[in-house]
Amino acid sequence: MANYRQLFFYSCILACFFFSRPAFATFIEKGDAMGYQYTITILNDTRQWHVEYENKEHLIDENADNISNLEAYRTLIRWMAQQTLEMTLQAIFIVLFIITSVILCLYNPALLKHPFVLIVSFTCVFILYSLFTNLDSLRENNANVRYYHLLLTQ
Structure with a gap:
């Protein structure tokens, strides 16, 4: 009879562990x-x-007000x-292309009179x-990210 009580007691404890929901964070994405x-x-x-720039980290809860800004930031x-x-x-x-072209022209100077130089140019x-x-587009996107970062963290 005592064994059944212990079995019931341990079963209840195990059920509490299985049915309780732990508060662990689930990782979704990182960029x-x-x-x-x-x-x-x-x-x-x-x-x-978790938004971070220059070792300054901010924790932002997603809601209806900031979801569009967060998606644009991402x-x-x-x-x-x-x-x-x-x-x-x-x-x-471009570096490999120029190096290869220079090496080919050094070993075969006749290529300098060929349309090869025009194609390479x-x-x-x-x-x-x-x-x-791409550099210009990257500068523009950097300014936009800075804007959204300031908008989200202030």
Whole structure:
């Protein structure tokens, strides 16, 4: 009889552990670009945003008033991260392209009289134009992210 009481007691304790809901934060998403960072978590059915810039962290609860600003902030940070990657790849490509072209022209000077130089020049100009266009867009997005960061944290 005592064994059944102990079994019932331990079953009740285990049921309390299984049916009680712990207050653990569920990680949703994290993003960062050019010093701006955000982390989205869910705690007790509310979405919380941890927004950080220059080691200043702010905790923002998502609600109907600030959801559009938070989504714009997240979108701009994603774009900035993508543009930074694109610019890095373009810079690497143009450096490799110029180095390869110089090496080919040094080993085969006849290429200097060939349309090869014109093709290389147009390609480099196109890549540089694309690089500077991305740089201008990145500056604009950086200003927009700064605006939304100030709007959310003040």
